[in-house]
Amino acid sequence: MPCGTCKSNVSPTKKIICSSCNKYFHKHCSSNFIEDNIDLHKWICSTCEQNLIIKKNVTTRKVDSSKSINNTLPEDSNLKLIREDISTLMKKFESVSKSNTEIEKSIHFCSEKLDDYAEKMDLLFSKTKLLEDKVNELDLKFAYLQKEINVLKINKSKSEQELLANNITISGIPYTKNENIDEIIKVTADIIKVNLHKNDIVSNYRIKKVDKSGGKIIVKFNSKTIKESFLNGVKSLTISKQPLKSNQIHNSFPDKIVYVNHELSPMFRKIFWLTKQLSKEYNWKYVWANSNGVYLRKTDGDVPIKIQSIKDISGYDVENKLAHLKLHDLESSG
Numbered sequence: 001m002p003c004g005t006c007k008s009n010v011s012p013t014k015k016i017i018c019s020s021c022n023k024y025f026h027k028h029c030s031s032n033f034i035e036d037n038i039d040l041h042k043w044i045c046s047t048c049e050q051n052l053i054i055k056k057n058v059t060t061r062k063v064d065s066s067k068s069i070n071n072t073l074p075e076d077s078n079l080k081l082i083r084e085d086i087s088t089l090m091k092k093f094e095s096v097s098k099s100n101t102e103i104e105k106s107i108h109f110c111s112e113k114l115d116d117y118a119e120k121m122d123l124l125f126s127k128t129k130l131l132e133d134k135v136n137e138l139d140l141k142f143a144y145l146q147k148e149i150n151v152l153k154i155n156k157s158k159s160e161q162e163l164l165a166n167n168i169t170i171s172g173i174p175y176t177k178n179e180n181i182d183e184i185i186k187v188t189a190d191i192i193k194v195n196l197h198k199n200d201i202v203s204n205y206r207i208k209k210v211d212k213s214g215g216k217i218i219v220k221f222n223s224k225t226i227k228e229s230f231l232n233g234v235k236s237l238t239i240s241k242q243p244l245k246s247n248q249i250h251n252s253f254p255d256k257i258v259y260v261n262h263e264l265s266p267m268f269r270k271i272f273w274l275t276k277q278l279s280k281e282y283n284w285k286y287v288w289a290n291s292n293g294v295y296l297r298k299t300d301g302d303v304p305i306k307i308q309s310i311k312d313i314s315g316y317d318v319e320n321k322l323a324h325l326k327l328h329d330l331e332s333s334g
Contacts, residue, residue, distance in 0.1 A: 001015070001024040002024070003024060003025050003026045003029050004018070004021070004023035004024060004025050004029075004045060004047075005025055005026070005029035005030065006026065006029050008026075010024045010025070010026055014026065014027060016030060016040060016043060017040075017043075018043065018044050018045040018048055019041060019042055019043060019044055020044040020045070020048035020051075020052070021044075021045060021047070021048050023045060025045060030045060030046065150309060150311060153267075153309065154308050154309055156267075157265060157267040157268060157271075157308075157309075158293075160265035160266075160267065160268075161264065161265045161268055161291060161292075161293070162291075163265075164262075164263045164264070164265060164291065165224055165227075165291045166202070166220055166221045166222065166223060166224050166226075166227050167218060167219065167220045167221075167227070167262070167263035168218075168219050168221075168227055168230060168231065168260055168261065168262060168263055169216045169217070169218055169219075169260070169261050169262075169263045170184075170185075170188070170216065170217040170219065170258060170259070170260050171214075171216045171217075171258070171259045171261075172214075172245075172246055172256050172257055172258035172259050173214055173217060173246050173249060173253065173258055174214040174246065174253055174254065175206065175214040175215065176252075179206075181204045181205070181206060181217060182198075182201070182204065184217070184249060184250075185201065185204060185217075185219055187249050187250075188244070188249055188258070188260075189230065189233075191237075191244060191248055191249070192230070192233030192234050192236070192237060192244065193233055194229050194230050194233045196226070196230070199222070200221055200222055200223075200226045201219060201220070201221060201222070202220040202221065202222050203219075203220045204217065204218065204219045204220065205217070205218055206218075218263060224291075230260070231260060231261075231262070234258075234260040243257045243258075244257065244258045244260070245257055245258060246258050261289070262289060262290045262291050264289055268289065268293070268294060270310070270330070271294050271307055271308075271309065271310060271313070272287070272289045272294045274310060274313050274322070274325065274327070274330070275287050275294050275296055275307050275313060277322060277325065278296070278313055278316060278317060278322060279296060281317075281321040281322065282316070282319075282321070284296055284297065284298045284299075285297065285298060285299050285300070286298075286304075292306075293306050293307065293308060294306070294307045294308075295307065296316075309331070310327055310330050310331040311331055313327060314327045314328070314331070
């Protein structure tokens with residue numbers, strides 16, 4: 001059999017056998033063989049001896065490790081709790097993080113919506129500005145047209161009044177059946193001392209009233225000169241405090257004052273009446289009308305004010321005392 005160390009054959013009489021690995025060795029090849037006091041049945045080679053020492057060391061370390069583990073069990077238990085707490089916290093953190101992500105998404109969505117709304121609002125404001133500009137432009141045009149309309153109304157009223165430049169109205173003379181208006185005018189002219197010929201009168205007629213009472217008599221002269229002479233004659237009697245009365249024209253007529261005035265167009269009549277209401281409310285002393293228009297004077301010595309439209313009356317109604325007359329509506333209808 002070969003030696004476990006030198007690999008040469010071993011004599012049966014000189015061999016020693018390892019009780020662990022059963023290999024043969026020369027006595028002189030075994031460094032750990034001591035012949036005195038040795039039990040050859042328990043001897044082990046140096047290799048097995050070394051392996052045995054290693055195994056003992058490993059076993060010792062395992063025992064020590066087990067003791068160490070047993071000693072650190074309370075610490076490992078606390079560590080486990082800490083780890084569990086950390087795990088719970090991490091889960092909560094992940095949940096919060098997820099919630100934050102959802103919130104960020106919502107904020108981003110809302111931000112996009114706000115941007116969209118802002119664009120729409122900007123567009124709306126832009127359109128509103130355009131509409132405002134259009135409205136302002138239309139207001140200016142309307143104001144201009146309103147001014148033009150007022151001018152046209154005034155010119156129309158003037159034109160209508162010019163057609164009546166030679167006309168007068170006589171009121172206060174009662175109506176009689178089969179009356180002769182030519183004779184009434186001639187007698188009146190004689191009373192006021194105006195030399196009036198038949199051809200001085202273009203036309204005359206009485207305005208009929210529903211109740212058949214004495215309506216106004218309209219007289220159209222062939223010239224403004226004759227008309228003014230007739231009016232001045234009546235005015236002179238009034239100044240002398242002996243006004244013309246109907247019983248002077250015919251003794252069957254009552255003792256009532258006869259009024260002779262310029263004939264006014266419908267618009268001028270309305271303006272004249274409203275001007276008289278204005279003078280009453282504000283205590284203006286004089287209001288009169290002629291073929292040129294309506295006039296207003298606050299007191300003696302003041303410069304007369306010519307009233308050409310209802311708008312002029314509104315301008316002098318500074319305290320809105322004529323509100324009940326609705327001047328704006330009258331102006332529009334006029």
